[in-house]
Amino acid sequence: MSYKGLDGWLETETFDGLREAALSNLWFPMQQLNDVAKEGGLQIMRSGQGAKITDFEGREYYDGFAGLALVNVGYGREEIADAVRDQLATLHYANTFSYGTIPAIKAAEKLASLAPGDLNRVFFTSGGSDSVETAMKMARQYHFNRGDKERIKFISRQGSYHGVSLGALAVNQAPWVNRDIFQPMLPIVRVAPQPYPYRCALEGETASECNIRCAQAVEDIILEEGAETVAAVIAEPVSVSSGVAIPGPEYWPMLREICDRHGVLLIADEVINGFGRTGKMFAIEHFGVQPDIMTLAKGITSGYQAVGACIARDQVADAFVGEGDVTFRHGYTYSGHPAGAAAALVNMEIIEREGLVENSAVMGQRLLDRLTALKESPIVGDVRGLGLMCAIELVKDKATKESLSSVPGAGDKLSARLAENGLLTRTVPYLNLTPALTLSAAEVDEIADIVSDGISYIEKELGY
Numbered sequence: 001m002s003y004k005g006l007d008g009w010l011e012t013e014t015f016d017g018l019r020e021a022a023l024s025n026l027w028f029p030m031q032q033l034n035d036v037a038k039e040g041g042l043q044i045m046r047s048g049q050g051a052k053i054t055d056f057e058g059r060e061y062y063d064g065f066a067g068l069a070l071v072n073v074g075y076g077r078e079e080i081a082d083a084v085r086d087q088l089a090t091l092h093y094a095n096t097f098s099y100g101t102i103p104a105i106k107a108a109e110k111l112a113s114l115a116p117g118d119l120n121r122v123f124f125t126s127g128g129s130d131s132v133e134t135a136m137k138m139a140r141q142y143h144f145n146r147g148d149k150e151r152i153k154f155i156s157r158q159g160s161y162h163g164v165s166l167g168a169l170a171v172n173q174a175p176w177v178n179r180d181i182f183q184p185m186l187p188i189v190r191v192a193p194q195p196y197p198y199r200c201a202l203e204g205e206t207a208s209e210c211n212i213r214c215a216q217a218v219e220d221i222i223l224e225e226g227a228e229t230v231a232a233v234i235a236e237p238v239s240v241s242s243g244v245a246i247p248g249p250e251y252w253p254m255l256r257e258i259c260d261r262h263g264v265l266l267i268a269d270e271v272i273n274g275f276g277r278t279g280k281m282f283a284i285e286h287f288g289v290q291p292d293i294m295t296l297a298k299g300i301t302s303g304y305q306a307v308g309a310c311i312a313r314d315q316v317a318d319a320f321v322g323e324g325d326v327t328f329r330h331g332y333t334y335s336g337h338p339a340g341a342a343a344a345l346v347n348m349e350i351i352e353r354e355g356l357v358e359n360s361a362v363m364g365q366r367l368l369d370r371l372t373a374l375k376e377s378p379i380v381g382d383v384r385g386l387g388l389m390c391a392i393e394l395v396k397d398k399a400t401k402e403s404l405s406s407v408p409g410a411g412d413k414l415s416a417r418l419a420e421n422g423l424l425t426r427t428v429p430y431l432n433l434t435p436a437l438t439l440s441a442a443e444v445d446e447i448a449d450i451v452s453d454g455i456s457y458i459e460k461e462l463g464y
């Protein structure tokens with residue numbers, strides 16, 4: 001059998017053999033093959049347990065980024081694997097355009113019970129980009145169905161990441177996704193500033209002013225474009241791609257009020273924020289705001305299956321009920337995949353049963369307190385965090401705020417030092433820590449110690 005399982009593969013495979021095959025046949029997302037081919041450029045992972053991941057040679061590390069900030073319930077959950085296996089053996093798939101399945105119905109019911117307010121109607125997708133794409137089309141057709149056929153434009157924010165399919169890429173403003181190559185993209189997207197007080201793009205002197213001006217900038221764009229042409233504003237409650245930029249309490253209520261006043265839908269992209277990551281089930285709950293559509297993925301299954309979802313308010317979903325073209329003729333072969341839905345159900349049950357949302361809040365604060373102590377360092381510009389979603393903004397110069405990423409090799413050296421001490425994570429421009437939500441106090445302290453050592457080491461290496 002070609003699938004041998006870990007024990008079988010460890011008997012037959014060597015690192016060099018796998019490396020050769022990988023370099024010949026595997027396309028690494030977001031990475032340059034030449035970098036993967038460098039000495040030490042390829043790490044092959046073989047297993048995981050709790051907050052830790054183990055590589056081919058058996059070295060164990062804290063996974064500081066929890067995969068791509070999604071392994072919320074931790075690695076090695078037999079309970080989820082059992083449910084997925086059972087569902088695959090019972091009914092692994094049913095035509096999702098024609099039938100419901102028991103796990104998809106139960107997962108939708110569960111999600112609706114967890115989501116704030118009247119976000120009750122769940123549209124399953126295969127991942128985050130699909131969810132964003134779906135939300136954008138949903139917003140367009142919502143207006144179309146109501147006779148607002150000119151409402152076709154979107155507003156997103158500087159530095160926000162929303163995925164890579166062409167619609168999602170059009171609203172994705174993260175600097176590293178090569179947007180220019182894919183121009184022209186949807187010509188209907190305008191970009192507002194990110195409420196990011198450490199580097200406020202507007203002239204705000206205080207964090208509060210930055211938040212207020214950034215929200216006002218959204219309204220300015222709506223007015224410039226003509227409110228009757230704007231379909232939706234899309235924003236992550238807390239932007240991880242901007243180094244965990246946490247807006248102040250003014251921002252989201254203002255966005256909600258502006259959208260309401262102009263008949264614009266508000267899409268909260270909770271793909272990375274959701275399912276306890278920020279110390280609430282959904283990050284938007286920190287701001288007391290009800291979005292019209294919420295996009296989800298990642299923590300919905302903690303990565304045990306490839307699942308995403310959009311949840312729409314009743315009022316939005318109702319606009320799709322009627323004859324003929326009112327129907328949302330949109331869907332993925334794997335929308336509501338039974339095994340994916342089974343994974344989501346058990347994953348959500350674990351999050352609730354083990355109090356992982358509360359643990360994220362408590363352990364996140366403990367981690368943030370430890371990291372905040374590092375602010376004394378000449379290369380730590382800012383430290384931010386909400387729940388177990390923290391970032392240290394590393395700078396070359398505190399006064400100018402020039403990023404440490406401008407120092408050649410600094411990020412690689414820091415990553416290598418952290419890895420030597422048993423922690424894998426992203427380092428520049430932000431040292432991100434979004435580990436499993438299961439972390440104990442001792443594990444938080446150990447991670448904080450490793451980070452602290454890494455920062456002191458780099459300071460010395462760079463001669464501060």
Ligand SMILES: Cc1ncc(COP(=O)(O)O)c(C=O)c1O
Pocket residue numbers: 068127128129130132161162163164236240269270271272273297298
């Ligand atoms: C906020 C946000 N939206 C959308 C996406 C895209 O998700 P995916 O990579 O599953 O397509 C991501 C991925 O990191 C994200 O963080």
